[in-house]
């Protein structure tokens with residue numbers, strides 16, 4: 001079964017809908033560099049609508065350690081997700097399990113960076129280029145998804161209800177991560193798109 005992480009939620013009704021539909025993880029974008037940014041206090045209120053056994057993830061991007069500590073104190077997420085130039089040492093320094101996003105925008109050269117995060121609980125391969133932001137709806141060549149890494153891999157970037165089954169068939173990820181593909185505008189999730197996306201993932205037979 002392919003796990004599903006819905007990212008960039010900003011509204012309580014979207015959190016409820018995504019988890020009712022069966023999302024396995026919910027991501028809150030904490031970095032102020034994003035259009036989907038939520039304040040730590042607001043993210044904590046959204047977190048309170050997440051039922052047990054659904055993972056909460058706080059996304060940061062080259063943010064100050066003091067801000068990340070504040071996020072951990074106020075939101076108490078299950079995991080951190082790093083989207084910038086943070087090293088494995090930095091990502092590991094908070095005592096919380098972490099995911100590292102790898103920008104796959106330039107294709108094969110990005111694969112070398114996958115080896116730089118031995119302590120990551122998982123690696124999120126995203127479609128944007130190095131130095132660009134995630135959540136942009138850009139996909140990458142799914143056939144580049146490595147099959148020989150010990151860590152679980154999350155596939156992200158430009159996934160929609162229409163293409164996610166093919167993406168899973170080609171990339172065979174542990175999980176898929178979606179943001180703009182289930183939105184009507186940045187940070188505003190669309191109930192129908194969420195339902196169609198999650199149904200499309202669930203309809204893919206297990207490998």
Ligand SMILES: O=C(O)c1ccccc1NCC(=O)[C@H](O)[C@H](O)COP(=O)(O)O
Pocket residue numbers: 007008029031033034035036059061083126127133134135136137138156157158159177178179180181
């Ligand atoms: O979502 C943002 O605005 C954002 C800003 C800065 C860094 C990362 C950001 N989002 C990360 C994600 O939500 C993932 O990259 C997402 O799974 C892929 O996004 P999309 O291509 O829109 O599905």
